[in-house]
Amino acid sequence: MQKQKLYVNGERLKATIETFADFGRTANNGVTRLSLTEEDVKARHYFRACCEELGMTVKVDDMGNMYATLAGTENAPPIVMGSHLDSVKKGGRFDGVLGVISGLEVVRTLVDHGIKPRIPVTVMNFTNEEGARFEPSMMASGVLSGKFDKSVMLSKRDADGVTFDEALNASGYAGEAGNRIKEATAYLELHIEQGPVLEKEQLKIGVVDCVVGMVCYEIEVTGQSNHAGTTPMGLRKDALFAATDLIAELRGKLGDLDGELVFTMGRLNVYPNIHTVIPNKVVFTVEARHKNEDVIREVEKILLGLPGQQGGCEIKRTKLWSRDTVWFDPSIVGAVEAAAQSYGYPYKKMASGAGHDAQFVASFLPSAMIFVPSVNGQSHCEEEFTPYEDCEKGVNVLLETVLSLLG
Numbered sequence: 478m479q480k481q482k483l484y485v486n487g488e489r490l491k492a493t494i495e496t497f498a499d500f501g502r503t504a505n506n507g508v509t510r511l512s513l514t515e516e517d518v519k520a521r522h523y524f525r526a527c528c529e530e531l532g533m534t535v536k537v538d539d540m541g542n543m544y545a546t547l548a549g550t551e552n553a554p555p556i557v558m559g560s561h562l563d564s565v566k567k568g569g570r571f572d573g574v575l576g577v578i579s580g581l582e583v584v585r586t587l588v589d590h591g592i593k594p595r596i597p598v599t600v601m602n603f604t605n606e607e608g609a610r611f612e613p614s615m616m617a618s619g620v621l622s623g624k625f626d627k628s629v630m631l632s633k634r635d636a637d638g639v640t641f642d643e644a645l646n647a648s649g650y651a652g653e654a655g656n657r658i659k660e661a662t663a664y665l666e667l668h669i670e671q672g673p674v675l676e677k678e679q680l681k682i683g684v685v686d687c688v689v690g691m692v693c694y695e696i697e698v699t700g701q702s703n704h705a706g707t708t709p710m711g712l713r714k715d716a717l718f719a720a721t722d723l724i725a726e727l728r729g730k731l732g733d734l735d736g737e738l739v740f741t742m743g744r745l746n747v748y749p750n751i752h753t754v755i756p757n758k759v760v761f762t763v764e765a766r767h768k769n770e771d772v773i774r775e776v777e778k779i780l781l782g783l784p785g786q787q788g789g790c791e792i793k794r795t796k797l798w799s800r801d802t803v804w805f806d807p808s809i810v811g812a813v814e815a816a817a818q819s820y821g822y823p824y825k826k827m828a829s830g831a832g833h834d835a836q837f838v839a840s841f842l843p844s845a846m847i848f849v850p851s852v853n854g855q856s857h858c859e860e861e862f863t864p865y866e867d868c869e870k871g872v873n874v875l876l877e878t879v880l881s882l883l884g
């Protein structure tokens with residue numbers, strides 16, 4: 478049966494985004510809402526109140542994750558929408574919170590139209606996605622998916638020495654392990670792109686089919702320190718010059734590999750870092766991301782193929798870590814794509830280069846993500862912005878995806 482096309486309420490959506498931004502709003506219109514702080518707790522209380530007003534039941538699990546559920550006429554695994562209410566320090570008013578607000582707006586739209594869903598619809602808030610107060614990021618979804626050990630996570634401390642466990646208990650959001658989500662018809666996370674691609678290509682929707690895999694190596698170059706004035710150039714073992722040669726070589730080789738490969742040498746330490754002393758050691762990282770594991774293997778081949786010596790210096794490679802590409806559920810991705818098409822919004826299928834709760838959730842729930850554009854690709858900063866009408870389009874796609882899954 479062909480259903481009447483529904484649209485969310487854009488004005489209400491905008492007002493809700495701005496209301497949530499008040500919980501930790503910064504002087505430059507950004508947000509500081511670190512996990513389980515007073516600001517986060519205020520946002521949680523408000524989220525709970527909004528959901529209860531709609532007749533939803535709110536539960537909390539032992540990691541502080543919140544589940545607001547609109548009952549279905551049948552008892553079946555819920556359709557879950559969600560993301561995170563926490564932010565980084567001086568972050569934006571869209572990252573994470575938009576995914577929670579989107580879920581809320583979808584339920585409000587269902588209620589507006591008197592739609593009683595066949596199966597339950599749940600809106601989720603994941604605790605501590607950012608890892609800005611307690612490392613690591615995606616902490617709670619990591620525990621839910623079995624990637625992280627709960628007791629280790631509870632003992633993580635913030636900069637003031639407060640443990641996650643203490644902060645969770647103080648927040649009033651320490652719930653029951655029995656409330657953890659174990660099954661769902663789908664998990665849908667709407668998020669800002671946090672990159673420039675959609676805006677640059679004048680697209681409104683990203684149908685996200687995977688979170689890219691990555692690999693990170695540390696390269697250590699060991700030379701010899703000596704006097705900067707008395708040692709002739711030909712008799713030096715300068716670790717920094719050897720390292721910069723390697724960096725230039727790697728940049729060329731990795732750059733030639735694949736157009737979609739992104740790589741970063743984000744950390745470089747020079748020892749002893751004194752202007753009158755020839756550097757005896759340089760340590761730098763090479764991190765690369767691509768959805769295709771073959772390309773990642775090529776990256777590793779290049780790194781492992783580096784010479785053992787260069788410019789009289791020893792070169793050592795250490796693999797720090799890697800992560801495989803997480804592919805989302807093809808049928809849920811297909812439902813998102815069909816929803817974008819049904820509104821005629823310009824969209825593309827794309828990979829997420831950033832990590833999200835959905836990548837952990839995908840290991841035990843059929844999942845997909847929806848991206849909306851980020852102005853200038855900026856995120857994790859006060860300038861982070863997505864035009865409200867673009868947010869609205871994204872939430873329409875989320876709504877239509879939920880309706881199609883409800884059948």
Ligand SMILES: [Zn+2]
Pocket residue numbers: 561572573606668
């Ligand atoms: Zn986020």
